Amino acid sequence: MKMEFEDALAGGAKTRHFLHEDTPAVRREHSAKVAGGAPRVAIVHDWLVTYAGAERVLEQIIACFPDADIFSVVDFLEDRSFLRGKRATTSFIQKLPFAKKRYRAYLPLMPLAIEQLDLSAYDLVISSSHAVAKGVLTGPDQVHVSYVHSPIRYAWDLQHQYLQQSNLTAGVKSLFARLILHYVRNWDIRTSNSVNHFIANSEFIARRIHKVYRRSSKVIFPPVDVDSFDPCAQKEDFYLTASRMVPYKKIDVIVEAFARMPERKLVVIGDGPDMNRIRAKATPNVEIMGYQPFAVLHDNMRRAKAFVFAAEEDFGISVVEAQACGTPVIAFGKGGALETVRDAWGPQPTGMFFQTQTPDAIIDAVVAFESGLFTFDAADCRSNAERFSNERFREGLLAHIARIAPQFVLPPPPVEEKAPENEAPLSDLRVLAVDQSGALGGAELSMLEVVKNMRGDVQTVLFDDGPFRIALEAVGVKVDVLDGKSLGDLRKDGKTRPGAGMLRGVLRLLRGTLDKSRNADVIYVNTQRAMVIGAIAGLIARRPVVWHLRDIVSEEHFGRTQLAIIKWCTKLMLEHVIANSTASAAAVTALTRLREERLDVVFNGISSEPFTELESVAQHEFRARFGLPQDAFVVGCFSRLARWKGQHVLLEALRECQEMHAVFVGAALFGEDEYEAELRAYVLEHGLAERVHFLGFQNDIAACMKAVDVVTHTSIMPEPFGRVIIEGMLSKRPVVATRAGGVMDIVDDGENGILCSPGDAAELARILERLKSNEPLRERLVEQGYVNATSRFGTQRYVESVEKILNDVAGRARKR
Structure with a gap:
């Protein structure tokens, strides 16, 4: 198999955590075990063949539990120093022909192999998984914590890329490979149920965990050895990129961009299958150094004026390493980089983003970087990188396990937190906010002001992913993204007729929204499609629904079918409507004959x-x-x-x-x-x-x-x-x-x-x-x-008005 599994480090969303098997009886039994001796800990890793990102995580897990035993599908390591000399208990694949060099070819057997590892003697099992490690078998009295670098990406969202790179797009071999990956996906979902607690290595991966496994996860960023990198404030006149040269790293795009900027120097460090193709695109101002030892990489990172990064990574260790050297980053604004780089327009910036993986976007970003409009401080870059240090990782992991499984780690003494004297009292209102879009349009920006300033507990459901989700998570709002792509061709004018695929998509959205609505006091819907789904979910779950109307519902904007749906959903299923203008209010009143007490006009608030x-x-x-x-x-x-x-x-x-x-x-x-x-x-x-x-x-x-x-x-x-x-x-x-x-x-x-x-x-x-x-x-x-x-x-009056309406609606619903 040609896919580079080790490159899959990842990220996700901040959520609540539930211990599926942690009952009082289980705790008493574990306490008895601990009283008779130290708990036994097993650490399970996918395979041990090199020292890369996943192995850095493993190294720090072992540092937290130095007496733990190690298990793996195969173990062919030569340098065992990071394992503290330990040898892993391996599966039967270890002894199969050519396993040392072709272990990836045994992927179809790995689910079976990982299930044959006997961990029944252990109290705590920690799996470090980007493939099959999380699938180990554990009993009801064992606690299984899985640190997930990513669900098996080559079986999920990267399947088509994997098949293409492996020349398996057609023919009998392609069919066989697709059947295997289908089997792996089913096995992957089934075995997720045996994990007590998931830990994701970024917000990006937490969202993927939730989408694939429908499970919550704690985010603990992977460790970066920032102490090995020395910051340098004096920068020289060149840019740096460093990576393995494989297609998704987009090194060729960076080289193309600098080839069109002959006045800017670029240094490229790394090797890989795309080396010759990238060399062919290089111009005299682009220096391709190939593979270099750490000392050379470190030296260039310290001296470069900026580190350029064009991949959509789940985390991106090199981005953090560059900042540890005091070097700002120019990165593609998607994936893990959004969590590790502070944007140029925020406080204490450490880099800037470009929005598309194209030479033009990189050129524009470099020009903006050179303009002098932004200033980056080496100390800020270093300080930001230290958030991802080895020490922070160990502290975070031990603290989390102390909370979810206190029988294994003594928790620190509780610290009583006092609310600031002038802070407004928190509300116990629980709101589910629903929007159809992942884009940042006017409706979404207006909703953002409400949910980020609301004092109650707000959870958001979106029908598409995009910048809106990023903006919500940046202000601490919990977000779930449902698959609403089937509604993409549905138009306001009603010219698009719903087909079977669209109806199935509506049912999926309804199920997802209904699942989230059961813990809400009120459903707050922001757009027309979201209103329809939210109204039906509210009817089934018996939750009041408030529609923030940001459209003029007239024949100029909507087709007859859409107007009929809006009319009857509003009359029969909605508790209240908030209109953003008198024009919007007049149009909805003319359409629905809505009573005055069920309608308020609240002008949008925009922050200055x-x-x-x-x-x-x-x-x-x-x-x-x-x-x-x-x-x-x-x-x-x-x-x-x-x-x-x-x-x-x-x-x-x-x-x-x-x-x-x-x-x-x-x-x-x-x-x-x-x-x-x-x-x-x-x-x-x-x-x-x-x-x-x-x-x-x-x-x-x-x-x-x-x-x-x-x-x-x-x-x-x-x-x-x-x-x-x-x-x-x-x-x-x-x-x-x-x-x-x-x-x-x-x-x-x-x-x-x-x-x-x-x-x-x-x-x-x-x-x-x-x-x-x-x-x-x-x-x-x-x-x-x-x-x-x-x-x-202003935003204060706007948010207070909306929050009061939601509170009033929820209060009336409780009395009924």
Whole structure:
């Protein structure tokens, strides 16, 4: 088998922990054992053939339990120092022909082999598993704790990549391999039930554990020997990447990027199957050093100005090692890197992220790194790396086992924690928040403000993965991601007819939401599809459902079928509706005849903090970051690319505004790629390419808005609210918005913004020209807009209003 199993280190989500077999009777029996002598501990590892990431974890587990016995499928180690000289008890595969070099070929036999290891004499079993170790057989009086580097990735999400790399995509061998992997998946799920406690090596892997095994896990990051790396504050003018050269590490993408930046030097350390292909792409400014001993790697890590990392890793030890050297990281913003690198826009940053594994994205990140807009301190990098030290790992592991199995480790004395005197009292409200999207749209950003500031216990269910999940977990909100891909083609206009696959997908979402709703006092649904699933789950589980309506439910936005579903779900299944504007409230009342006591209008609250943090940064710095012209008058449009959002209106207006530039921030999120193609074709057809800038999706909207002179809102249909208008006001930029929908709750024409007719490009052009030539007008709009945004649309009032409604609804439900 050609897949490199040892590369699979991983991560997951913070959850509660349950000891499946830890009953009082079991504890009494274990206490009797301990009284008669020390508990016996067994440590089970997949295979012992090298010293890599998983073996570093094993080394530290042994340090915690030095008297433990070791078990493994095979043991062919030559250097046994990290095992303290111990030899593993092995399976029958150890003696099979060619096992030393071809042990991976015996994967079909490994489930059977691991089950033949006799651990019946041990009280505590700790498995270190990225393949089969967790499948050992244990009895009801034994406690099995499994440290999971990843569920068997080549049998789950990497199956197709594994088959491709092994040349097993077609033919009889392919069929046989697929049958084996199917068997392995079934065995993997079945044996997960015999584990008492799961530990994940990152949040990323905890989510994978939950998705595959439907089990919670504690996150304890894997150990990194940070003491072996010395920090250095004096950096030299080169970038470094170091890795085994295999396809998923994306070293070739990094090399391609630097080949297009001949003024930047890149040093590449590592070897592997892709070496020749990568060498062929290297230019004179790219030095391919191949495999190097630790001393050389260490020296280069200390001196490099930044470490570049383009893989989607479950954890990524090299990223932590670079920071231990005081070196910031430029990393792909997915997987474990999100947990080990502090982003450039946060406090004490240690690196920055790029969003796609492409040369262009890496080039943009390097340019931003070189711009001087960000500063990185070697001491901050080192301090962040120390969170993942060997000592921290041992402390975390022993403390966790002391909590879940105190009969084996004496727990530390309890420390009484006192709440800060001025802190608001916690609420006992339990909320299940449900959203259909993994993207960070306006509805999701508004929901984020609610759940991160709510005082009760909030758990979130999403129907898709993405930046929204990352943002929620970053503020400590528990998240479960359900598979909602089958709903991806369902459109608001009702033109998509539900097929069998879509109906099966709905049932899966309903089961998952229903499972989470049973522990909630109230279900808080945020979007239309989430409302339908949540309403049915609430009906079955007998939980009240509150819909935060962020749409105008009219024929302009929805098809007849969707409107009928919304109407009857709202009338029959929802306890309460929160509308984000008077326009949204009026539309839902017209559709459903909802009684006044079941409907509240609560304007969205938007935090001013991301904008005030950038007050000291000059506009030219933001323009340099995004590659915008320094001297031009720039108009910004901030929204996902969709026809009803009206980006084409601004392009038409730009033809009349000869000296202006336009910036479009946003992507085509929901099957609207055709519209994006039309916009780009229009730009080329009318010679606007030099004056139109498509920036795609951007995380930092505040920085983007600070880079422009005017913020425009161009929707051609009534907008439910108009979050971008508030953000424009907070960024202290004059705002032009269309005269319809929720916008009318925000803008007083000529006072804090200027209104124009939806779809009227000529009027928009006249307004933009007027703003360009009238600086006093711009200043007055900015001043009044900022006052309006901070006084009427602050987050505190918003969150308190929503929380009060949820509390009231839950309270009424309890009395019934």
